Amino acid sequence: MPVISYDAIPYEGTAVEASHPRRLAAIGRLFGLDTPPVASARILEFGSAIGENLNAIAAGLPGAACIGIDNAPRQVEFARQVAADLGLQDVRFDLRDILEVGPELGTFDYIIAHGVYSWVEAPVRDRLLTLCRELLAPNGIAFVSYNCYPGWFLRQPLRELMVFATRNLDAPPDRLVAHARAMAEIVVRTSLDLEARLPGGPLYARVLARELDFIADRPDDYVAHEHLEPTNTPVFFADFVGHAAAAGLQYLGDAWPLRMALPDLAPGIAREFASLARGHIEREQLLDFVHGRTFRESLLCSEGIQLVRPPRPDALRGLSLRLLGDFIGPGEERFDPALPKLAHPGGILALRDPDLLEAVRYLADRRPAAVPAEELAAAVDPRRFWERTAPKLLRLFFHGGLQLEVEPASPVSRPGPRPRAFAMARHQAAREGTMPVALTHAVHEVPPLPLALLPYLDGTRDHDQLARLIVEELAPAARDDAVRAAGVSFATARVALAAALQWLARHGYLEA
Template sequence: MPYPHHVHRELSPSWLVAVLTALGLRAPALREGFSYCELGCGQGLNSLLLAAANPAGRFLAVDYNAQHIEHGRSLATAAGLTNLAFRQASFAELAEEEMQEGFDFIVLHGVYSWVSADNRAAIRRFVQRRLNPGGVLYLGYMSHPGMSAFIGAQRLLWQVAQGAAGGPRERLRAGLDALKALQQSGAGYFAEHPDVARRLARADDADLDFLAHELLCEHWAPLHSAEVIGDIAALGGQFLGSATPLENIDALSLPGHCLALLQGLEAPALRETAKDLARNQAQRRDLFQHGLQSLDAEHHRQALLASCWAALPGAPASGALVFDTRIGPVQGDAQLFSPVLQALAAGPCSFAELLRQPALAAQPGNLSPALQMLLWAGHAHPLMDAPVAPEACQALNRLLAEGDLQGARYGHLAAPSLGAAIPVNRLEMAAARVLLEHPELSGELLYETVLALLRRFALAAGVPEREQLQAFERHTLPIWRQLGVVG
């Protein structure tokens, strides 16, 4: 069964550079060209979108599944992407392979805590051999203590599935039914671990194909962050922080009474373990660098000032914000966020331009954390500091829109000005498919053409209201055009 198409926004080079810059670290220079490797790429959607949106980068996407690689390779060929190669290989094969070049970015998400210890060791050997000096490793994995309680449930689910009939969905359902039967019988495990019961209840509404890949895995295992940090340190990799911007701002991501207790914990592994306990962390997105490259105060200031930011579709135009964090709702100060949002609503702005706003000039130290919060919340994104290729992105976007309407559920389009992807719903996919062929359409003619396209693919059962498309034209389409998603 092919892995579902998933896009992880934290994997884009522009996102990673923005996070590292906020942390006061020197990131690989995208403008000068860079190399990027995704391990466990699935069907390749992440790498396809990033390769189209980053013409200065050279991309390698690796997966063991031949069907995954064929899917990614065929789309890359159809889109004319010459800066992306797909490779079918095991981690052990890849670790021993001779290559002429290393990588400035090595990323893997949803892999490291789903594979055997031998495979994790092979991944580390590859990183040790192939991560360039100053290069960045992104490592996403399940962690203790947030996933600790689920270990027993996953083990029973996996064991039941081994003896069940049918395909992955049917075997997953058999395992879930067995767990629910135990829960309903009053099993003490569920009374002691109510979060497991909540996760089980959410499984009814989840994508079963995705859950089958996640849970029907012999080597499924949360990891201790201290052990991961120690293993990467043994390779010469320095722990930097999280690719999730919020988690680099302790005051907004940790319970207030825990902050004082963390002040005396200087060892990174110990400090991160304490943070995991404070947050009940279930998933981590760790960043490491081969040879820490800190910026001095002046170079850090210059790097921040040079960064440029854009509003994303759906971003509020002003007002106070409420951020839904792991420690509960966090109120964003209207005096800080309103001027940022108002400026970005008028068009992309550099950090320096934002600081010239009277309301922000008085609080310069708050602007970088505010932008990181807006990045995390999906309201803003850094612009690419490198050449862009709208034609390549739009060629890929045509294929993705067509495939999505045919049932592929890609759910994302490439945004060249961001060097990243943006999430898109089914109506927006249909509109993108129309506008990529007929950019002049608008109003009633656009609505009727989109509706005809949905009917062609038998997707018009829930006929979109005109107001939906009008809202898309007013609010989303101008940003799409600004970012190069469509012409």
């Protein structure tokens, strides 16, 4: 089958939110691991691609030493250029294969391997985990992402169809991707038509259609390297943990706590499910079957370290909490002024408990900042916080409503007189087709006007100058109606500017 190199179609990607050492360290400390300081950490990334993740980390941690490893010359050169553009002093990108890496690099506090494990042959997977053990500092953490079963059993038919469609095609990479997409669409339409006409027809047509919808909005680099790569090897979570153990590493937890937690279930079902699992590894594997999980981001540490399971509420001491959800407001479904509800990545939480409600409201008022647990305790009820409120916040964390960090970033909640955005976000916004990363390492789909403004928010322009910029430059050149409408007049531009800057502040893009 044709092989599409990363030089032919670079993997654009963006920052990997869950891989930031601030988050890895917090999860480690939650489970009793005395993780290294983040601000001065040594950080290694395997498969650093065009450097969007590591350069963003380095830009936010100027005291850290960062090394990226990748074997695609075009990607490495791009990453180096971005680092130079940003003036990053202690980040470098090495052009080399994982099999060539040895102890000469030294040890690292945090190792990141995103998009590598499932996409390389078995000897490279073995070497990757061996290097994680050999190069990891005693209390360090390795982040390894991979495709996983059982969810990928449902995704594989479409991949195999696209591989089959291009197996004998001698064409440029972009035409290979276009041909694979076109043939997949025809086959899926045919299968859906057959299912509609024949009782008991191919029910899996709906599975194919769902996967086709999933990739429809994905860029060509995703399709090329996820569905047309010769190697894409999903694994069961439990098998990955076993592979890591054979390399001298133990499973610490998942970078997304939702993947570790039992969801809210009817009491009887919850008891039945809990009785099935013998230990946390088996429970998480069973949860993957429940959810049909397709992807994981596992955290590893050295074997022999005694971890604390389950984590205790007082482990929140020394950590900072960032609220991830929003209150459901008037006009939204399920709004109830008598019973506030929080919509967060894990679902909707009815805040019946007054202690938890007070804490969540305090965190909401401080967004986008992360609040030290001790500050939160002093603000809500220092006498009862650790006994009554901390356990509820810990549960909210495992259900997706909170993010925990150490040494958190400090985005501002209101734009200053000369607004300044995160340097990496400014650089990304100046390049068409990117999704800029915030100071918090989160990635958002930025609306058109804030996106157009980002490259100019370097702290040298006041609000009047930015409004004139909208009227004189951004609006006339814009293809988006909202940006053009903002530039109708100076007064209109000032109003639109205020809204755009507030959006950027709320989502963590602005700094002091």
